[in-house]
Amino acid sequence: MGIIEAAKLAFEYIRRDEDGNVESIVRALDGIDLDVKKGDFIAILGHNGSGKSTLAKHMNGILFPTEGTLLVDGKDTADERNIWDIRQTAGMVFQNPDNQIIGTMVEEDVGFGPENIGVPTEEIWKRVDAALKSVDMVKYRKHSPNKLSGGQKQRVAIAGVVAMRPKCIILDEPTAMLDPIGRREVIETVKELNEKEGVTVILITHYMEEVISSDKVYVMDGGRIVMQGTPKEIFSKVDELKKYRLDVPQVTLLAHELQLEGIDLPDGILTIDELVGELC
Amino acid sequence: MIRDITLGQYYPIDSVIHRLDPRVKLVSTLIFVISLFMFKNFSGYIAATLFLFGIIKLSKVPFRYMVKGLKAVLILLMITVVFNLFLTPGKPIFEFWIVTITDEGLKTAGFMAIRLTYLIIGSSIMTLTTTPNNLTDGLEDLMRPLSKVRVPVHEIAMMMSIALRFIPILLEETDKIMKAQIARGADFESGNIVQKAKSLVPLLVPLFVSAFRRANDLAMAMEARCYRGGEGRTKMKPLIYQANDYRAYALNAAYLIAVIVIQRL
Incomplete structure (x- = not known):
């Protein structure tokens, strides 16, 4: 059984006018079927407004x-009694690092989640220590979050989720507001969590480079899942991706263009090394 | 500009006072303030002065740092003194034109000046030696009995600490919006008070909009991390009284008794 299972999931945003009459209905999610295995690194790609953040908020x-159902670790999210279990099982990291840090000191923020779920004091400290270590932020533990860089703040936010010992972490465009260095920091941290601690990761992004090392990629458009497969399978369909207004990584694009020019190359080249190996 | 306000900003240094439990500091400040308004003669002030300077010495915060905080309320202080000086009826000791200074007036003005100065220094010692977070924790704990009468104590404390966390962020944002508006020709500097106030509108509106957006995001992030109010919540840094805290309480009691005794003499 997968850790996150969606069956025919649909969600509608209902816009009402001042009198409460329905003005328009936007179907943000439409017939989503999803099955995420424990320990997987899943990437969900999509253009703005494709419904990927809406999907994340469901998890x-x-x-x-x-309509439809979404099971997180076997529990139905529609049932309100499950809500706290689900939020503990599936931690969430948001886009804006400033708006999700609650504590005035790094370690206090990391401790916020465990405090909420009623973990005893000594255990909180152990968890905070471990969480800070796993994101490599131990030496900043006494710092004010305001003095950290974007990437560091986002790592603190990840630590805050890790301290709740979730089975699954959902990252909703965690790198959208970061510079390239911060982006790399965050993605490496997430990868490490996935590999070393076996946490299931669902990364929602529109940066193609971040997707390369994932186990499975889903591409969303207009509230539907339109493509799925390994990064190699997805990126070998350069033209189809372009249809969904997504860019492939530069190397893949170069290889694709070379192919079109008649140079014999396999589909779905993802890294510079791969391309060098094929060409030379 | 706004960043320069020193009144009540935490002064990071290690001292006996810094390490005290925030609850002790809150209670002591309250006792000290009450004691200031109990005095009717000078001997009481000697006790208060000794106590205050003892604490200042122990706190290791430079004295001039506290005096700096006084500057902000200097005008208020002057007004109080002037009113007391000229408007207290009694035995005149100095008369000139319509100005009369009485014996009682001089006395009350002097007392009032000392009271206010001590009041401000006394309470700024508390905020200078306690981190804002610690302070809210202490307040939450001290006000806990009020939750019996349905005062949302935990929520108030949570709001205070979130507000403290967002002050620097919103300051930065104000700065950013200000620069953006200046770049588009807004003028915040010139004109009289009314014009200046009006020119703040294009600054305040975006600031409020963004503050609401942030609040929305933060609420969602807090819920995602299982926040559901104060019930069933544990503390990462629970407040536990140490030996020094009991000593401080004893010292407070001694001070209060001394003040009462001196008043009776």
Whole structure:
């Protein structure tokens, strides 16, 4: 059984006018089927407004499905009694690092989650230590979050989720507001968590480079899952990706263009080394 | 500009006072302030002065740092003194034109000046030696009995600490919006007070909008991390009284008794 299972999941945003009459209905999610295995690194790609953030909010019980079901670790998110279990099982990291840090000191923020779920004091300290170590932020533990860089803040936010010992971490465009260095920091941290601690990772992004090392990629458009497969399979379909207004990594694009020019290359080249190996 | 306010900003140094439990510091400040308003003669002030300077010495915070905080309320202080000086009826000791200074006036003005100065220094010692977070924790704990009468104590404390966390962020944002508006020709500097106030509108509106957006995001992030109010919550840094805290309480009691005794003499 997978850790996150969605069956025919649909969600509608209902816009109402001042009198409460329905003005328009936007179907943000439509017939989503998803099966995420424990320990997987899943990437969800999509253009703005493709419904990927809406999907992420379902996995954490912030939004509830209009139709269909979503099971997180076997628990139905539509059932309100499960909500706290689900939020503990599936931790969530948001886009803006400033708006999700609650504590005025790094270690206090990391301790916020465990405090909420009623972990005893000594255990909180152990968890905070471990979480800070796993994101390599131990030496900043006494710092104010305001003095950290974007990448560091985002790592603190990840530590805050890790300290709750979730089985699954959902990252909703965690790198959208970061510079390239911060982006690399965050992605490496997430990768390490996935490999060393076996945490299931669901990374929602529109940066193709971050997707390369994932186990499976889903591409969303207009609230539907339109493509799925390994990064290699996905990126070998350069033209189809372009249709969904997504860019492939530069190396892949170069290889694709070379192919079109008649140079004999395999599909779905993802790294510079791979391309060098094929060409030379 | 706004960043320069020193009144009540935490002064990071290690001292006996810094290490005290925030609850002790809150209670002592309260006792000290009450004691200031109990005095009717000078002997009481000697006790208060000794006590205050003893604490200042122990706190290791430079004295001039505290005096700096006084500057902000200097005008208020002057007004109080002037009013007391000229408007207290009694035996006149100095008369000129319509100005009359009485014996009682001089006395009350002097007392008032000392009271206010001590009040401000006394309370700024508390905020200078306690981190804002510690302070909210202490307040939450001290006000806990109030939750019996449905005062949302935990929520108030949580709001205070979130507000403290967001002050620097919103300051930075104000700065950013200000620069953006200046770049588009806004003028915040010139004109009279009314014009200046009006020119703040294009600054305040975006600031409020963004503050609401942040609040929305933060609420979602807190819920995602299982925040559901104060019930069933444990503390990462629970407040536990140490030996020094009991000593401080004893010292407070001694001070209060001394003040009462001196008043009776």
